[in-house]
Amino acid sequence: MTVARTVDIRSYRCPMTWVRVKLALEAIAPGEVLEVLLSGEEPARNIPRSAADEGHEVLGSEEGPEGMRLWLRKGC
Amino acid sequence: MLTDAQIERYARHILLREVGGSGQRRLLASEVRLEGISPEGAWAVLYLALAGVGRIVVADPRPVPAGGIPPLIPPSQAGRPRDAAAVPALAAHNPDVRLEVEAPGTWSEIGAVLRPKGADLLLFARAEGEASLVGWAEAPPCPACAPAGEATPEAAALAGSLAASRVLGFFLFGEAPAGILRFEGGRKEALAPCPHR
Ligand SMILES: [Zn+2]
Numbered sequence: 429m430t431v432a433r434t435v436d437i438r439s440y441r442c443p444m445t446w447v448r449v450k451l452a453l454e455a456i457a458p459g460e461v462l463e464v465l466l467s468g469e470e471p472a473r474n475i476p477r478s479a480a481d482e483g484h485e486v487l488g489s490e491e492g493p494e495g496m497r498l499w500l501r502k503g504c
Numbered sequence: 505m506l507t508d509a510q511i512e513r514y515a516r517h518i519l520l521r522e523v524g525g526s527g528q529r530r531l532l533a534s535e536v537r538l539e540g541i542s543p544e545g546a547w548a549v550l551y552l553a554l555a556g557v558g559r560i561v562v563a564d565p566r567p568v569p570a571g572g573i574p575p576l577i578p579p580s581q582a583g584r585p586r587d588a589a590a591v592p593a594l595a596a597h598n599p600d601v602r603l604e605v606e607a608p609g610t611w612s613e614i615g616a617v618l619r620p621k622g623a624d625l626l627l628f629a630r631a632e633g634e635a636s637l638v639g640w641a642e643a644p645p646c647p648a649c650a651p652a653g654e655a656t657p658e659a660a661a662l663a664g665s666l667a668a669s670r671v672l673g674f675f676l677f678g679e680a681p682a683g684i685l686r687f688e689g690g691r692k693e694a695l696a697p698c699p700h701r
Contacts, residue, residue: 451524
């Protein structure tokens with residue numbers, strides 16, 4: 429999996445977390461993968477849901493020492 | 505690219521699927537001229553400034569009346585030219601917008617006329633009694649078709665906000681269907697085109 433872009437939303441709160449992810453998704457092409465670096469329960473719950481609602485594919489996530497990495501494939 | 509401050513300022517727009525970051529950048533690159541700082545015009549131009557329309561030109565040298573022009577111009581500005589008073593008032597709401605007074609400008613004696621850059625038609629907004637008239641036309645209706653008279657503040661506010669949403673619809677989606685609509689008491693009807701212009 430090639431990551432086209434990474435966005436770090438660890439310093440933002442809702443709704444700016446999704447605003448930042450949405451802008452990052454706008455900046456890549458359909459089919460490309462966005463990596464989201466996040467921390468906390470709220471974005472871990474809401475970002476995948478919002479992304480799926482807007483037609484993007486949630487590829488998976490991984491917990492790490494610096495937070496959670498989430499991968500989204502941009503929809504058409 | 506949007507700056508951090510702009511992302512904060514326009515977050516509500518960016519969240520809308522129909523707008524997003526690309527739509528907001530389109531608004532910031534757009535331009536509109538307001539001819540006539542009536543109550544209808546004041547509401548419309550305030551919404552457009554808040555929405556982040558990048559450049560707004562205002563024209564109306566008539567003096568501000570004693571009560572100001574709600575919601576934009578306070579009574580303290582009474583007697584000043586309306587366009588000159590509108591510029592600092594709009595700048596206070598959104599420092600992103602480039603504002604300009606067109607002098608000598610033309611202005612509408614009836615309601616307000618908005619001319620979005622790139623549109624073939626103008627957008628007319630007018631409150632009449634309790635009715636709000638809004639729509640795209642080649643020219644504003646003549647005084648016989650849209651008679652002058654007192655209007656309620658609510659009708660002016662509705663006319664202005666409907667006008668602003670139509671201008672934003674043009675910038676975002678290119679929509680500007682010809683025809684003036686009359687809204688009153690929850691009813692909507694098409695106004696017969698003015699045959700005198
Ligand atoms: Zn007429």
